[in-house]
Amino acid sequence: MGYLKKILNNCKEVSLLTLKSKEEQLSLQQKFELKFHKYFCKCCKNFEKQSAQIDKSMKAFFNSPPLKASDNFKEKLKQKLK
Amino acid sequence: MQENTLNYNKWVDNYTDYLYSFAFYKVGKKEEAEDIVQETFLSAFKARETYNGKASEKTWLMAILKNKIIDYYRKPKVIKSFSSYLDDTEDSFENVFFDKDNHGRWTEQIAENYFSKAADGYLLSKEFQKFLSICLLKMPVKLRSIFISKYIEDDIAENICKEHNITPSNYWVMIFRSKTLLRNCLEKKGVVD
DSSP states (O other): OHHHHHHHHOHHHHHHHHHHHTTSOOOHHHHHHHHHHHHHOHHHHHHHHHHHHHHHHHHHHHHSOSOOOOHHHHHHHHHHTO | OHHHHHHHHHHHHHHHHHHHHHHHHHHOOHHHHHHHHHHHHHHHHHTGGGOOSSSOHHHHHHHHHHHHHHHHHHSTTSOOOHHHHHHHHHHHHHHHHEEGGGTTEESSOOSSOSTTSSOHHHHTSHHHHHHHHHHHHHSOHHHHHHHHHTTSSSOOHHHHHHHHTOOHHHHHHHHHHHHHHHHHHHHHHHHHO
16 A cells, blocks of 8 residues: 555656656556556646657757857857858 | 858858857856857868768757867866755755655646647747747756757767766756756746736
């Protein structure tokens, strides 16, 4: 009972593991704990969804450069590349 | 000769903002970001004979930028004690986002949110991207620095750990904290503004 209670409540560990699971293999036990927890926990499910949304918008963010370097700096670069 | 100079001018026109944006969000200071971009172009210029056109110019320049950023983190004056940063901020992070009296569950009910309901188009919209930029700038620079590495040419954990001399477990804690802060900030933007 203690074990189930622990994995039902440990949002911090579960959400961290969720991120890790996108890149790395988890152990069978970890996989089970994630599934079990997320079945009952809307918050962690939501965190997972938002994490994917953040990834998507971060990629778009850097694709159209969010900042502009100053014209002075660009001019200086052009002088150096001669 | 004339034609070559034009080519390098084009590099500057086409890629400076792109390289500078990454460098700035990474190191958090204008002068240092400019130095990194300048060194990137100078190295590219020196190695221009070795560019074989297999990768796009942008990808090639990004690879050089990444190396310059690694050099930057090797400099002794750059504070890079990521693990002591994590130790120092552990309690405050926990107290804000997790409820110790309730088995460590999220303190807030984060199940009902504005941007999880948003369509993909909205995530790429000017409005949302503006919120993202505000929220990124609010993040502690050490955290942001690691976080955005992930998005530089889709980098993987193993490389990022090596480049910044951090352990995989610290890396995942930093990614987790970054996303927790970011989603929290983005939610507030959506609700307040």
